Amino acid sequence: MSTALVRTSPDAGLARPARAARLRGLGAQALTGLALAGILLLAGVLAPLLAPHDPLGQSAQSLTGPSADHLLGTDEFGRDLFSRVLYGLRQDAVVALLAVPVGAVVGTLLGLLGGVNRWADAIMQRTFDVLLAFTALIMGVTVASIMGPGLPAVVLTVALVNIPIFGRIARNAVLGQRSRDYVVAARVLGASPTRVTFRHILPNVLDGLIVQLALSLSMAVFIEGAMSFAGIGITPPEPSLGSLLRTSIAFLDQNPAYAVGPIIVVTLLVVSFQLVADGLTKKLLRR
Amino acid sequence: MWSYLLRRAPSALLVLLISSVVIFFVLRLAPGDPAVLVAGPDASAETIEAVRRQLGLDRGIVSQYLTWISGLLTGDLGRSYVLGAPIAQLIATGAAGTLTLTAAACVIAALGGGLAGVILATTGNRWLRSVVDALTSLAFAVPTYVSGVLLVLVFAVTLRILPASGQYPGGFWSAPDLALQYLLMPAVCLALPAAAVVARFLAAAMRSTLDEDFIQTGVAKGLSKRRNTMRHVLPNSLPPVVTVFGIQVGQMLGGAIVVEAIFAWPGVGQLLLQGVLNRDYLLVQDLLLLAVTVFVVIQLLTDIVHALIDPRIRETL
Numbered sequence: 001m002s003t004a005l006v007r008t009s010p011d012a013g014l015a016r017p018a019r020a021a022r023l024r025g026l027g028a029q030a031l032t033g034l035a036l037a038g039i040l041l042l043a044g045v046l047a048p049l050l051a052p053h054d055p056l057g058q059s060a061q062s063l064t065g066p067s068a069d070h071l072l073g074t075d076e077f078g079r080d081l082f083s084r085v086l087y088g089l090r091q092d093a094v095v096a097l098l099a100v101p102v103g104a105v106v107g108t109l110l111g112l113l114g115g116v117n118r119w120a121d122a123i124m125q126r127t128f129d130v131l132l133a134f135t136a137l138i139m140g141v142t143v144a145s146i147m148g149p150g151l152p153a154v155v156l157t158v159a160l161v162n163i164p165i166f167g168r169i170a171r172n173a174v175l176g177q178r179s180r181d182y183v184v185a186a187r188v189l190g191a192s193p194t195r196v197t198f199r200h201i202l203p204n205v206l207d208g209l210i211v212q213l214a215l216s217l218s219m220a221v222f223i224e225g226a227m228s229f230a231g232i233g234i235t236p237p238e239p240s241l242g243s244l245l246r247t248s249i250a251f252l253d254q255n256p257a258y259a260v261g262p263i264i265v266v267t268l269l270v271v272s273f274q275l276v277a278d279g280l281t282k283k284l285l286r287r
Numbered sequence: 288m289w290s291y292l293l294r295r296a297p298s299a300l301l302v303l304l305i306s307s308v309v310i311f312f313v314l315r316l317a318p319g320d321p322a323v324l325v326a327g328p329d330a331s332a333e334t335i336e337a338v339r340r341q342l343g344l345d346r347g348i349v350s351q352y353l354t355w356i357s358g359l360l361t362g363d364l365g366r367s368y369v370l371g372a373p374i375a376q377l378i379a380t381g382a383a384g385t386l387t388l389t390a391a392a393c394v395i396a397a398l399g400g401g402l403a404g405v406i407l408a409t410t411g412n413r414w415l416r417s418v419v420d421a422l423t424s425l426a427f428a429v430p431t432y433v434s435g436v437l438l439v440l441v442f443a444v445t446l447r448i449l450p451a452s453g454q455y456p457g458g459f460w461s462a463p464d465l466a467l468q469y470l471l472m473p474a475v476c477l478a479l480p481a482a483a484v485v486a487r488f489l490a491a492a493m494r495s496t497l498d499e500d501f502i503q504t505g506v507a508k509g510l511s512k513r514r515n516t517m518r519h520v521l522p523n524s525l526p527p528v529v530t531v532f533g534i535q536v537g538q539m540l541g542g543a544i545v546v547e548a549i550f551a552w553p554g555v556g557q558l559l560l561q562g563v564l565n566r567d568y569l570l571v572q573d574l575l576l577l578a579v580t581v582f583v584v585i586q587l588l589t590d591i592v593h594a595l596i597d598p599r600i601r602e603t604l
Binding site: 126129130133134135136137138141142144145146148218221222225226229230231232242245246248249252253256259260262263266267270271274 | 298301302303305306309310313314316317318424425427428429430431432433436437439440443444445451452537538540541542544545548549559560563564566568571575578579582583
């Protein structure tokens with residue numbers, strides 16, 4: 001089509017003011033959550049620098065209570081629980097920062113594609129129906145039975161679970177925007193469907209996707225923990241928050257602090273993501 | 288009603304059909320040879336071949352799929368490769384545990400969540416409302432494997448008033464009070480997220496119902512606050528709650544996998560995890576399709592119940 005016309009049309013500036021306002025107006029609640037989640041995930045990423053002990057290093061002092069040397073005490077093999085919690089956070093950082101964005105981007109692209117092409121839409125809808133019928137843990141079991149338990153299985157599960165969620169949101173948003181004046185105007189000006197979708201519609205449906213991103217991060221922590229707890233995620237001796245909690249049950253009598261660290265860290269993580277989601281919902285969706 | 292079901296059924300069946308194909312073919316990608324598994328580690332090549340023929344694994348993959356599906360449709364789920372028992376029997380035993388747990392959790396979620404929702408929507412006490420609000424937020428956000436371990440830490444390890452895990456060995460009716468003690472913590476743990484969702488949705492629905500004219504009429508007529516709430520506000524706020532409750536029941540069946548693992552509660556979830564770790568593929572295959580089927584059926588039922596209790600939707604069906 002007449003690309004010259006599109007290039008000269010001043011459409012590009014339309015989305016910018018909105019984006020700038022969004023960053024400024026995140027709100028105290030969302031920022032608190034973001035800061036808290038950021039600190040926790042950063043602690044996970046920097047675990048090799050922060051951990052006082054080797055998370056796999058065994059010692060003779062097993063199941064000791066908290067002390068200055070071992071902040072959370074030691075586990076049944078004398079490994080430092082504080083270091084293991086930090087390395088457990090590291091796994092969650094990988095899942096949250098790798099799997100969720102992959103699932104979000106793939107899902108959004110497929111959803112947008114469905115919003116543009118009717119045939120693609122029919123196929124996408126059935127695909128999403130099937131993916132959604134595999135609830136998170138059933139998806140985890142399916143993936144783990146092919147790949148075997150481990151971090152890759154968790155990452156793939158989280159990505160797969162997120163694809164239909166973001167796909168549905170993106171598609172419905174596109175359908176809702178399609179007959180808006182600005183979209184019709186862009187189309188009349190000769191912009192291609194792809195350009196209309198990415199340049200005009202996508203910036204206007206980002207709000208819903210961003211809120212879902214926060215919810216999905218919380219869900220990623222949940223899925224990693226649940227899979228590892230159930231023995232189909234990250235398996236010992238590799239530390240993970242889920243498997244730490246699973247093992248702790250047998251030793252709560254001897255060292256109650258065994259479970260306390262993971263309980264606090266997981267709770268803080270999910271609550272901080274929840275704060276971000278709630279704060280963003282108030283700021284972005286209920287204007 | 289029936290026309291609605293007829294309209295929804297094809298897409299539900301399509302989802303089930305595609306899921307069965309996906310589950311069947313995806314599990315074929317898994318490592319390990321079922322024939323070797325069944326024949327045992329020391330079996331000769333001939334024995335393994337004989338077992339392969341007996342299990343039908345030597346035939347084409349499409350033919351194997353059709354055999355599997357026709358078996359399922361006639362109620363023959365096959366035999367577990369590892370446990371040797373008929374899979375239908377294993378599932379029936381496990382389902383008793385899982386259904387007991389889920390039913391108890393549903394009751395707790397409906398009552399607890401309902402109470403919290405009514406408090407959130409109607410109390411004039413700001414302090415009480417903030418506490419209930421914070422509790423529902425926590426119950427919603429905290430994963431079951433965290434709340435479960437916390438429950439064990441508090442009630443079994445510290446206070447020592449409830450058993451940490453397992454099921455009462457003597458059967459439910461021999462000592463209902465003891466059996467309930469074993470059931471209580473797993474059921475509460477499974478119910479917490481659902482209760483929070485029920486509370487949130489009920490409170491939101493009740494607040495919007497409170498603004499309706501017919502409620503104002505009730506107030507003007509001089510109905511007591513309690514009677515107005517119970518007789519008029521609550522029933523008219525239920526339809527959206529029923530829909531989310533249905534979704535939550537679907538989530539619970541997934542959550543039961545984790546809760547059963549926390550409390551060593553014998554059920555389908557334990558069977559499934561055991562199957563994955565043992566590479567008992569036929570068992571896993573059957574259970575995965577069962578899980579998907581249950582999810583799809585619950586979705587359909589939820590829509591139907593929603594229609595039944597809300598005359599406005601029923602009219603349009």
